[in-house]
Amino acid sequence: MAVLRAAPPGAGAAVMATGIVSVGLHLTGHPTLSGAALALAGAMWVVLAVAFAVRFGLDRAGWQATAANPPALTAVAATCVLGTRLSLFGRQTGAAVLLVLAAAVWPWLLMSVLRHLRRPAPGAAFLVCVATQGLAVLAATLALAEHDDWLAWAALAACALGVLLYGEALVRFDLREIGRGAGDQWIAAGALAISALAASKLTASPVWTGGAHDALRAGTLVLLVLDLAGYAVLAVSEFVRPRLHYDLRRWSTVFPLGMTAVASLSTSQAAAIGWPHGLGTVLLWVAVAGWLLTAAGATRATLAARRQPGT
Template identity: 65%
Template sequence: MSGGRVKQALSPRGRRGWTGLTPAAGAAVMAPGILSVGLHLAGRATPSLIAFALAAALWLVLALDFTARLVGDRGRFRAEAVTPAALTAVAATTVIGCRISLFGWNTAAAALLALAAALWPGLLLAVLRHWGRRLPGTAFLVCVATQGLAVLAAVLAAACDWYWLAWASLAAFCLGLLLYVQALRRFDLREVVRGAGDHWVAGGALAVSALAASRLTAEPVWTGGGHEVLRRTTLVTLALSLAWYVLLLAAEVRRWRPHYDGRRWATVFPLGMTATACLSAAGPTGVGALRPIGEVLLWIAVGAWLLTFAAFAAGRPAAGAGPTPRSGP
């Protein structure tokens, strides 16, 4: 399947065309990618490999399309680069890198970290320069992309004993939290009820922050007071992400939206990320109850992915889904 067809299929208007880089493009990689990590942590090797194969294949298609636009259509690339959704390129790359590291392929994971880190500053600055008010859930991708770098850096620091990278991870983690606060100030809270799927990133951004904090907590670099601060930060961010989870789920029940929308891939990723954060945090924080919670949430996320994929495969674009969500008012 060509990159153009993938983009067309994943857009909110289904086969009626692709009007820009929506959250569906990168989120369609991020969703199975984080499910693969979560399934690995839960000891489900075969489903984890299947999810990884799908995520890796989609990442390659989208990477080729990203490169083609960068080289062959600079005008379109610049126009898309100012939208928060463009940061899914960074986030998706870090998710793939984290899963690859679990295979022990740390050189490849480090290469993906370098690629994501090279893309991140330019895309982030472009997005921040064009921020407005009353933004959709994609605004939180400034946090997700930054925390993705923090997670992958922490994973590689532990795997390769690159302790200097742990400090870089800590810096990215702190910056990610600041960016979350800024995104929250601009988030249109009405999206909680009327959002088409990407509003779940509001909670998912805190979940990936909790995952980053849990990986930092596990690092031997910090002991004593530093370790305890990171431990408590992990629990606080995880608790807040779970609070978002409950709020957003209640909003879904209140206003049921069963039709397919490409932005629903941006719902699956936060569901999987919250589950993975719980599974990852159980050990470093010493709160064993987080593991069974994470396992339950993981299978909910798998079910959400299957439902979203079934709706996508059925080829029923949302009636009146509207245009691609904007990066500003």
């Protein structure tokens, strides 16, 4: 019980990272690896969901204090990523349940975080966009699978709000984090990537045709190009100032790596353009490598903590 209560809110980024890698592996035709990643993401989500409920029931004051910080929004984003993967797996009922859960928690957490968001802010501030776009992606994915037009319109509204929230986080973001951040600075790119993914899902929807479809397609490409530019800047900063030690926030690096790959793959299909597919395939394996390195670091850190006296 104590372990569950101590689970850090940012641990949801591990579910996000694992879930989006599973999506990418599915899109590139690796069902066994994708299924294994999905099972792992699902198991981690269950543990964190129980921890979320336990803390809410036994430490309401601590839960409310935690909910004021951006990492709390990983609960929403992780739920949406897992739901998206379940939908692609053909489990529409389970995906719909996760959408309802995420949508129920999202407004309260979002308002709590926005009320306490200060300047300068770390990269985790962009989770206000990521969580909102997570809802857009899951709603749009379900809309495509179930042919529900109202879900497509809800996804469009969430996508537009997510873009606005990106601007809100950007004006508060401490640009010095690009060169010194411990991992969550990458969410600045990840938020653009999930925005591009949401837009690509909307572009693929039959709800919009003609000029509306062309506008969505153009917006998707703009968001993807901005994401790739941010990805390049952050990658160069990692080479210039290597930060090789393990930190929990490194899961917030893996998620944007995987999300950029998936956004590229999805944009290629929705916009009928070839080059993003090849790029996305390459970037996916970069994300897989990042996942393996981060998982190894997490394992070493856990074993080291258990060897310490009194643990």
